[in-house]
Amino acid sequence: MRQALGAALVGLFVFLLFADETPASLLSRLTVLFNGPDYAARIFQDHVPIVRVLASDDTHPLDRDAPRCQVAVVELAPEAPAEPPPVPLIEQDSSRFGGSWRPTPLRPGPLSMPDLMALCGDRIDFLTRRVLVQAMTEPGAFVIRDWKNDVLQIYAPNHALAAHLSRKVASPSHWAP
Secondary structure: OHHHHHHHHHHHHHHHHHOOOOHHHHHHHHHHHHHOOHHHHHHHOOOOOEEEEEEEEOOOOOOOOOOEEEEEEEEEOOOOOOOOOOOOHHHOOOOOOOOOOEEOOOOOOOOOOOOHHHHHHHHOOHHHHHHHHHHHHOOOOEEEEEOOOOEEEEEEOOOOEEEEEEEEOOOHHHOOO
């Protein structure tokens, strides 16, 4: 039994090494498999045509005080527009895809503001996360960085990817006044 477990672990490490996967990125793929693509489908519904969901996570952390990351990443369909769909100001909602887009490259924000790709990116497989980060640093993509609502949206038609990351900080309702 120990040999079988050891062989399975060695096999997993070899797979991760050659597949350019990390345990976190493998976990992101398994999360989509078990949680389903529902969250990502809800975020991108009626906004852009997609081929498949690459990351979809809207689970609550075990620690109630820990921030909650919500992540949705999709592969765009070939017929996806070259520019992201505009959303009228009256209809903009940080929990949906779209808003006031800015062309990349994305300028760094204030040092005091959180980097959502660093905080929530572990829910995205390594290769996709690397392409999203690259898309934000070169021309040809579009980004929304909503500091007030802690949202990062990326529309990268050159890479056929779209992403919506948000972080919700736990409410201090359980704190004593």
